[in-house]
Amino acid sequence: MNMIAAPRQRLVVVGNGMAGMRVVQNLLRLAPHRYDITVFGAEPHPNYDRIALSSVLAGEKTLEEIVINSRDWYAENGIRLIAGDPVVAIDRMARTVTSASGVVAAYDRLLIAAGSKPLAPPIPGLGLPGTCAFRDIADVETMIAAARDEGRRAVVIGGGLLGLEAAWGLRRRGMSVALVHLMPTLMERQLDATAGTLLQRDLDRRGIAFFTNGQTEEITGTDRATGVRLADGREVPADLVVVAIGIRPNIDLARQAGLEVNRGIVVDDGLRTEDPNIFAVGECVEHRGQVFGLVAPIWEQAKICAAQLAGDETAIYVTPPLSTRLKITGVDVFSAGALAAADPADEEITFQDVARGVYRKLVLRGGKVAGVVMYGDVTDGPWYFQLLREGTEVGPMRDTLILGRAVATAAQGAPAHDPAAAVAALPDTAEICGCNGVCKGSITAAIAELKLTTLDAVRAHTKASASCGSCTGQVEALLAAALGEGYAKPEGERPMCKCTSHGHDHVRREILARGLKTIPEVMLRLGWTRPEGCASCRPALNYYLLCAWPGEYEDDARSRFVNERMHANIQKDGTYSVVPRMWGGLTNPRELRAIADVVEKYNIPEVKVTGGQRIDLFGVKREQLPHVWRDLNAAGMVSGHAYAKGLRTVKTCVGSTWCRFGTQDSTGMGVALERMAWGSWHPHKVKLAVSGCPRNCAEATIKDFGVVAVESGWELHVGGNGGIHVRATDLLCRVATEAEVLEHCGAFLQLYREEARYLERTAPWVERVGIDYVRRRVVEDVEGRRALHERFLHAQRFAQQDPWAERAAGADAGAFSTLVPAE
Amino acid sequence: MDGSIAGQTAWVEVCRLEEIPRQGSRVVATAARGEVALFRALDDAVFALEDRCPHKGGPLSQGIVHGHAVTCPLHNWVIDLASGEAVAPDKGCAPRIPVRVEAGRVLLALGGRG
Ligand code: SRM
Numbered sequence: 001m002n003m004i005a006a007p008r009q010r011l012v013v014v015g016n017g018m019a020g021m022r023v024v025q026n027l028l029r030l031a032p033h034r035y036d037i038t039v040f041g042a043e044p045h046p047n048y049d050r051i052a053l054s055s056v057l058a059g060e061k062t063l064e065e066i067v068i069n070s071r072d073w074y075a076e077n078g079i080r081l082i083a084g085d086p087v088v089a090i091d092r093m094a095r096t097v098t099s100a101s102g103v104v105a106a107y108d109r110l111l112i113a114a115g116s117k118p119l120a121p122p123i124p125g126l127g128l129p130g131t132c133a134f135r136d137i138a139d140v141e142t143m144i145a146a147a148r149d150e151g152r153r154a155v156v157i158g159g160g161l162l163g164l165e166a167a168w169g170l171r172r173r174g175m176s177v178a179l180v181h182l183m184p185t186l187m188e189r190q191l192d193a194t195a196g197t198l199l200q201r202d203l204d205r206r207g208i209a210f211f212t213n214g215q216t217e218e219i220t221g222t223d224r225a226t227g228v229r230l231a232d233g234r235e236v237p238a239d240l241v242v243v244a245i246g247i248r249p250n251i252d253l254a255r256q257a258g259l260e261v262n263r264g265i266v267v268d269d270g271l272r273t274e275d276p277n278i279f280a281v282g283e284c285v286e287h288r289g290q291v292f293g294l295v296a297p298i299w300e301q302a303k304i305c306a307a308q309l310a311g312d313e314t315a316i317y318v319t320p321p322l323s324t325r326l327k328i329t330g331v332d333v334f335s336a337g338a339l340a341a342a343d344p345a346d347e348e349i350t351f352q353d354v355a356r357g358v359y360r361k362l363v364l365r366g367g368k369v370a371g372v373v374m375y376g377d378v379t380d381g382p383w384y385f386q387l388l389r390e391g392t393e394v395g396p397m398r399d400t401l402i403l404g405r406a407v408a409t410a411a412q413g414a415p416a417h418d419p420a421a422a423v424a425a426l427p428d429t430a431e432i433c434g435c436n437g438v439c440k441g442s443i444t445a446a447i448a449e450l451k452l453t454t455l456d457a458v459r460a461h462t463k464a465s466a467s468c469g470s471c472t473g474q475v476e477a478l479l480a481a482a483l484g485e486g487y488a489k490p491e492g493e494r495p496m497c498k499c500t501s502h503g504h505d506h507v508r509r510e511i512l513a514r515g516l517k518t519i520p521e522v523m524l525r526l527g528w529t530r531p532e533g534c535a536s537c538r539p540a541l542n543y544y545l546l547c548a549w550p551g552e553y554e555d556d557a558r559s560r561f562v563n564e565r566m567h568a569n570i571q572k573d574g575t576y577s578v579v580p581r582m583w584g585g586l587t588n589p590r591e592l593r594a595i596a597d598v599v600e601k602y603n604i605p606e607v608k609v610t611g612g613q614r615i616d617l618f619g620v621k622r623e624q625l626p627h628v629w630r631d632l633n634a635a636g637m638v639s640g641h642a643y644a645k646g647l648r649t650v651k652t653c654v655g656s657t658w659c660r661f662g663t664q665d666s667t668g669m670g671v672a673l674e675r676m677a678w679g680s681w682h683p684h685k686v687k688l689a690v691s692g693c694p695r696n697c698a699e700a701t702i703k704d705f706g707v708v709a710v711e712s713g714w715e716l717h718v719g720g721n722g723g724i725h726v727r728a729t730d731l732l733c734r735v736a737t738e739a740e741v742l743e744h745c746g747a748f749l750q751l752y753r754e755e756a757r758y759l760e761r762t763a764p765w766v767e768r769v770g771i772d773y774v775r776r777r778v779v780e781d782v783e784g785r786r787a788l789h790e791r792f793l794h795a796q797r798f799a800q801q802d803p804w805a806e807r808a809a810g811a812d813a814g815a816f817s818t819l820v821p822a823e
Numbered sequence: 824m825d826g827s828i829a830g831q832t833a834w835v836e837v838c839r840l841e842e843i844p845r846q847g848s849r850v851v852a853t854a855a856r857g858e859v860a861l862f863r864a865l866d867d868a869v870f871a872l873e874d875r876c877p878h879k880g881g882p883l884s885q886g887i888v889h890g891h892a893v894t895c896p897l898h899n900w901v902i903d904l905a906s907g908e909a910v911a912p913d914k915g916c917a918p919r920i921p922v923r924v925e926a927g928r929v930l931l932a933l934g935g936r937g
């Protein structure tokens with residue numbers, strides 16, 4: 001063998017986006033030494049997952065989390081990255097490109113992967129401050145900034161995938177959002193009218209106002225956008241206008257270089273332009289008359305293009321059939337192929353379950369699936385899509401096909417539905433991850449060859465489930481099948497209880513991903529082995545649902561422990577104790593008098609000052625509870641939730657009001673925190689404390705969230721516990737103002753609410769996830785913090801109702817009364 | 824067993840079925856048996872036990888009902904509603920009271936048997 005390596009050729013890539021970098025990644029695998037690679041990117045960022053911008057906007061991911069190739073990665077692979085400097089000219093004679101800043105790079109092969117541009121409709125006002133598209137990080141930053149100020153209104157123009165995800169993200173950030181759409185129904189290119197209407201109904205319930213059949217005539221405003229005016233005269237006021245009506249391939253550079261362009265840059269089956277040295281991939285190309293807007297076909301292009309660049313001139317690109325999903329948490333939409341029967345020979349089969357909000361339509365052509373539209377329950381989407389792509393004869397199961405895989409295959413004698421068995425039964429060519437075009441065979445091969453044992457490792461090596469995450473369950477099933485006992489679900493994921501094999505985290509994810517709204521629905525869809533669960537999983541599920549769907553989920557009293565159902569603490573003799581709230585430990589003669597009166601009136605045997613700075617009345621009988629509460633209510637006192645997996649006490653010291661060492665008003669701060677957080681439900685009990693100086697008389701450093709005043713402001717501490725295992729808090733950060741204390745506290749509590757496992761107090765939770773993680777989410781990620789705080793306040797709108805007042809007024813009377821038969 | 828006793832016992836109406844929440848309970852104060860816990864399962868099966876846990880006397884009526892079982896609110900023993908027996912490994916029994924539902928009316932057989 002000749003040991004002298006061939007001289008390297010020069011590859012220049014225009015476009016540092018998803019398509020271009022995927023070609024480079026593939027190429028490094030196929031022919032690592034063939035090229036010296038230079039990449040130009042117009043954006044000042046390394047390559048990131050554009051798909052995940054929707055999740056960033058919705059506050060579910062951070063910008064750091066969506067980076068695909070870090071700057072280090074470029075360096076490690078010897079790639080020259082010129083980011084923030086677009087290429088402005090190609091000289092095909094000299095084989096060079098020139099960037100805006102004047103960098104000239106010579107190439108032997110050139111790859112154009114410049115993506116697309118948002119469509120800009122010809123309406124006045126576009127481009128005013130306060131308008132943006134939804135395409136890149138800069139747009140997302142504009143939107144997040146606009147959502148920051150309270151009470152802001154947004155209008156999104158465009159009811160397709162992008163527009164809806166933008167609207168949802170802004171809504172999640174607390175804006176009031178209106179969506180203007182030209183057509184009568186949403187996503188009309190991917191959904192039929194029924195599914196589009198269901199989608200609109202669900203999003204309408206989630207607070208998005210729709211203006212369908214709405215032709216935007218003008219964006220109003222002179223210095224900045226103030227709203228939009230529609231052709232029929234309707235006006236929608238707005239501080240932010242997002243235009244997401246579509247995209248067009250970015251062909252400017254290619255046209256200027258004299259390459260053949262039509263709608264996109266014209267390429268052949270080898271992804272070559274008419275110049276044999278120039279290739280193009282991604283949303284900027286047109287192949288056999290088709291242009292692209294989803295990543296699945298683009299990954300296929302990247303594979304073929306890399307093979308071509310590596311020297312395999314026989315590699316041929318064929319556009320695969322496409323499927324669409326919408327990335328709005330809790331809204332499940334799936335569609336592929338034909339939306340409706342095209343001629344009389346086609347058949348349509350539909351299924352609708354109004355109560356569950358489930359709709360399904362199949363289009364059959366010549367005994368095969370030609371199209372599928374699903375709303376509400378999309379579990380079987382990939383299976384139908386598989387039948388469609390493979391042209392499977394579905395005649396034998398035609399009658400049960402619409403009922404889904406389990407029923408249709410069971411009717412044919414296949415085993416009943418079991419998610420693991422379902423994945424095991426798929427052929428190697430079955431696509432698991434639609435976003436990244438990864439089939440089952442690639443995943444199982446990677447697990448075997450690279451000895452992968454965790455979900456994260458599979459994500460890192462195959463990209464499966466790395467983007468929208470909806471195939472996570474299937475990937476886990478493949479891992480479990482390959483490793484058997486050796487597969488530990490993401491750390492500590494032990495089954496919740498004996499009724500299920502699923503762990504807490506998995507169940508929480510599925511509740512969100514599948515939009516599960518009731519306990520029976522969770523149990524049914526996740527295959528609970530005991531249909532009614534037990535006293536351990538039911539309270540957990542009740543909490544998870546309450547946290548996931550604030551204002552929407554109806555609390556299930558039957559799944560609550562007696563204390564939370566009776567709103568008092570049960571004692572060893574079956575009587576109850578009653579603890580009224582004393583805001584920040586403050587009380588007054590009126591309250592004390594009311595307590596004294598109640599004790600005498602109802603013969604309450606014992607009164608005690610608690611360790612949490614309030615007064616406990618012991619030995620109250622079940623029948624007396626509503627009366628005791630009514631009297632306490634009358635003096636302005638409400639439930640202290642001393643019984644709740646929720647906010648209990650906010651302990652304070654006297655602080656600067658009286659104490660000669662106090663630096664701040666710790667009592668006032670404590671009252672403000674308690675006013676914000678009372679009534680909130682949590683995975684376990686939560687206690688707060690505020691001390692006025694580092695002498696820390698309120699013991700803030702053994703509380704779930706502790707505040708210690710210092711000269712310059714407030715120190716915030718988290719994860720303390722004074723119970724069985726004493727744990728001192730970790731310092732979260734220092735802040736200057738009372739408003740910041742409230743925002744950090746709300747954000748921390750919400751993160752705990754959303755991510756901890758039921759019955760896990762903040763101390764073990766912080767130890768499990770690490771204080772660095774908590775700091776990242778609550779301190780460093782400013783936008784994320786605001787979004788968390790916002791979600792906390794949103795949930796509080798529904799949680800802050802005094803349960804005592806409701807029951808004193810007669811709610812749930814049967815629980816307190818005793819039946820007396822006429823014996 | 825209950826059947827033969829029923830012959831000699833007076834059935835007393837205590838409430839209508841819908842007054843007991845599904846997966847919930849009501850308490851009946853009786854002269855003969857003290858406080859009685861009346862349970863209604865999700866499938867509308869109705870059971871009656873003396874409202875005292877065989878462990879330390881906890882009020883079973885205040886527990887979480889799942890299937891035909893209730894978990895005691897004090898120390899989480901699980902009691903089988905049909906037999907009144909504690910589920911293994913715990914041992915003990917909460918005495919049953921014959922109960923039946925007739926045209927939506929819940930009847931208890933009080934008195935008679937000790
Ligand atoms: C009433 C009170 C004792 C008192 O008279 O002072 C009390 C009483 C009970 N505590 Fe407590 N704890 C009380 C303050 C505390 C404190 C002190 C504090 O909050 O500053 C602690 C240590 C601080 C902490 O939580 O980190 C405390 C740590 C516990 C623990 C251990 C928790 C842990 O994470 O390790 C339990 C057991 C549990 O929750 O599982 C517990 C459980 C209980 C229960 C609920 C036991 C039970 O399940 O029946 C007691 C019920 C009392 C009742 O019926 O009212 N209690 N308990 C205090 C009520 C405070 C209030 O105003 O709401």
Ligand SMILES: Cc1cc2nc3c(=O)[nH]c(=O)nc-3n(C[C@H](O)[C@H](O)[C@H](O)COP(=O)(O)OP(=O)(O)OC[C@H]3O[C@@H](n4cnc5c(N)ncnc54)[C@H](O)[C@@H]3O)c2cc1C
Pocket residue numbers: 014015016017018019020040041042043050051052053054085086087088113114115116134135136162250253281282283284292293294295296298325327435468
């Ligand atoms: C918010 C959002 C959500 C999406 N969700 C999904 C989804 O759920 N599923 C799905 O399949 N697809 C989704 N997409 C579409 C998907 O992101 C695109 O199909 C994919 O990114 C296209 O890759 P590309 O490389 O062709 O273009 P891009 O990823 O846009 O990359 C092109 C890059 O080239 C740069 N560039 C342009 N001109 C020049 C120049 N002259 N010099 C240097 N650099 C230049 C651009 O700045 C850009 O960074 C979504 C898109 C968005 C915006």
Ligand code: SF4
Pocket residue numbers: none
């Ligand atoms: S320490 Fe708390 S749990 Fe223990 S006996 Fe006292 S009040 Fe009850």
Ligand code: FES
Pocket residue numbers: 876877878879880881895896897898899900
């Ligand atoms: S009293 Fe019922 S379990 Fe202890």
